[in-house]
Amino acid sequence: MTGSPVTGLGSSRLGPAERAGALDQMAREEFDVVVVGGGIVGAGAALDAATRGLSVAVVEARDFASGTSSRSSKLIHGGLRYLEQYNFDLVREALTERALLLQIAPHLVKPVPFLLPTTHRVWERAYFGAGVALYDALAFRMGSSRGVPHHRHLTRRGALKLAPSLRKDAFTGAIQYWDAQVDDARYVMTVLRTAAAYGARISSRTQCVGFLREGERVTGVKIRDLETQTTAEVRAKQVVNATGVWSDDIQELVGGRGQIHVRASKGIHLVVPKDRIHSSTGVILRTEKSVLFVIPWGRHWIIGTTDTAWDLDKAHPAASRADIEYVLEHVNSVLNTPLTHDDVEGVYAGLRPLLVGETEETSQLSREHVVAHPVPGLVLVAGGKYTTYRVMAKDAIDAVAHGLDGKVAESCTHDIALVGGEGFQAMWNSRYRLASVSGLHVARIEHLLSRYGVLVDDLLGLIADKPDLGKPLSGADDYLRAEIVYAASHEGARHLNDVLARRTRISIETWDRGLGVVQEAADLIAPVLGWSKKQRDREIEYYRKRVEAERDSQSQDGDQEADARRRGAPDIVPTAAPSGVTS
Structure with a gap:
């Protein structure tokens, strides 16, 4: 293709x-x-x-x-909390877009369920219920469905069937509603x-x-x-x-x-293994500053986010120990088995570009x-x-x-359907045939279809030419070796970090942050990009230093200290000083 x-x-x-x-x-x-x-x-x-x-x-x-754009909550959503700010137009616009993106990129944008726990039997259920009902109502637009199922009210017992990890004494009931998620990068x-x-x-x-x-x-x-x-x-x-x-x-x-x-607001997210929280649905929690999501993510959960002002390094915002503890504290308030720092596989921080208003609180911009x-x-x-x-x-x-x-x-x-989206449903329906022809397990075909859509033929072509590319990466076996090659040959990846942090999410989905696959991945990328052995070694060394600096920053108490430690790993391709205007 x-x-x-x-x-x-x-x-x-x-x-x-x-x-x-x-x-x-x-x-x-x-x-x-x-x-x-x-x-x-x-x-x-x-x-x-x-x-x-x-x-x-x-x-x-x-x-x-x-x-x-690679460090978000990875949600395509209307912004339920904006209803409390009476920003109906923004929510309606976002929900209209949610329905549209589900259509133009069905391989990338998928419906995802969330539980909204309630703690008061009468007024809160009525209040939140009215909000979620309005959310669903705003999702309708002329000539199109909402693209996701309708919300429903649940008793505490019903909610615990879906999410057994929730503490019984932390809520009285729940509302389940649907949004959508995406691999943002x-x-x-x-x-x-x-x-x-x-x-x-x-x-x-x-x-x-x-x-x-x-x-x-x-x-x-x-x-x-x-x-x-x-x-x-x-x-x-x-x-x-x-x-x-x-x-x-x-x-x-x-x-x-x-x-x-534009002012930057920092939001951090934690990644933990799926088995640390027993639930078949995501969860949304209210905090004193924002909302906290527990988001299904393959064999993991993504938990976030924070909302704090940031005026330090824009290229590499750092998550501090205080940020991580804030997220853990709030999610643990509803879990019967608390999470600890040892449960955290990955951490990432991103910056929201907010238009400056009269208030000094970034959550209000x-x-x-x-x-x-x-x-x-x-x-x-x-x-x-x-x-x-x-x-x-x-x-x-x-x-x-x-x-x-x-x-x-x-x-x-x-x-306009995005590449990989045109004809996706028909290709998905053919996944067992594709598995039989390619020799890959159907679970691998489903993984590839959910990342590449109908462009899966490109990957299967690589594997047919070089069967060794059909094997999983050692140490990150959710991904096939062919995906590393394809990232460099078709997806614009120029460096090892591009592949491990954005074309795949190995850097946040593995306990060692991807250190165990750097040699294998670099060896696969090198022929595509024409790297010498010196460049290959440099790529590996840079990635290792980046991981070390990130881990170091995440052990610091505050933003200033975390930023200083994160800056300890220079970019493999530094940006240039600006030159201004030329007439």
Whole structure:
């Protein structure tokens, strides 16, 4: 297969040759739009623009989704807590998007159930019940179902049948409702691959270090290929700043931050083995500051999150011991067998890009997004939440269209299946046949289908050519060796950390944080990316230092100490100093 969502489109492959070709084209041609930022909003903007017929380039300073977009709660949800803030429009918009994403990416976005325990028999059940009923009601939209089952009320006995690990004295009953979940980093990469199939030129490890201008108008960006340290000028009719928590930094390159400011709020998550909590459903808990989710995640649970201000290193936000203890304390309040630090397999921290408001509490800052033209030729999109990325992208490209001469088509991404999604149900129905033909167990086929959709044929082709790639990784046997090769050959991974932290989630799903697979994974990646033995050893050493620094940071009491320890592991490809504006 070529990786195209529809016959007749170009390849969606994002390999080394495609990156080189994209950079070559960026240096030679003028684009309708250049998108700065390879997170979910930048990826969505690229796809929106490409499917409107615009020529598009995307540059990302680090790896795709390496910031906020790989460190979320991994939920596609309406935001039940926003109902208490009477933000009905935001919830309705997010629930509409939830239903849509279940349709355009059925291989990646899956329904997931949650229990909302209640502690008062009458008023709380009525209060929460009304809220969840409204949540379900808002999920309906013209011509579409909600995409998930309806909520239901449960007695304490009924709730304990679903979640035996809950303490009997911690609640009186519960409401079960449904949302959806996603591998956030994989989804971003899939959106980018879909954009590539529609003609977008995409490059990671390519930093925007300045802007090109003619008078007041921005006419492009100056980029540095961080792998080769070469620079180029990319000319464009419009530039989109979709850099999340880095939005203000990019704005400063063009001569000032403007009127829109973004503040970072840190949220941390713990990963624990499935057998530590006996439950067939997720759980949502109210805390004094936010909400805490216990989220099913394969053979694990993800538990989070926190909501605290962060003004330290944006690239590598650190989880402190205090953060971890906060999450453990709150989840243990409802568990009959408390979790300890020894139960924690993985920890990750991410930053939410919140629009600055009048309040100083980050939990009260706006999750709604804003699109602005700070200077002619430059569009800024900021704020928002993962679930509503497509709306943010549409609004950003609407602003781009306004700045372009000539008529630009309306957004059509609501009708565009992501690569791997077209025909997924039919392929899923054929999983036993695929298992028989490939020689893999049907459980392996289901795993591959849930990650690659109909692109599973690409992986099965690799395994047919080299049967050894059909074996699981030693020390991370949820993943096949073929997936490591494919990450480098098709999914834009440039470094070992890209593969272990984002193309797979080995770095948070194994007790040793992936240290046991680094040699095997590096050996598989090396031929694809042309690594020498020296580079292979360097990749392994960097990954080991990163894990050591993360573990060290997680033993520190506060943010300052944790940040200092996390900074002890330098990036394998450091970012460049900005150069500003070139006329």
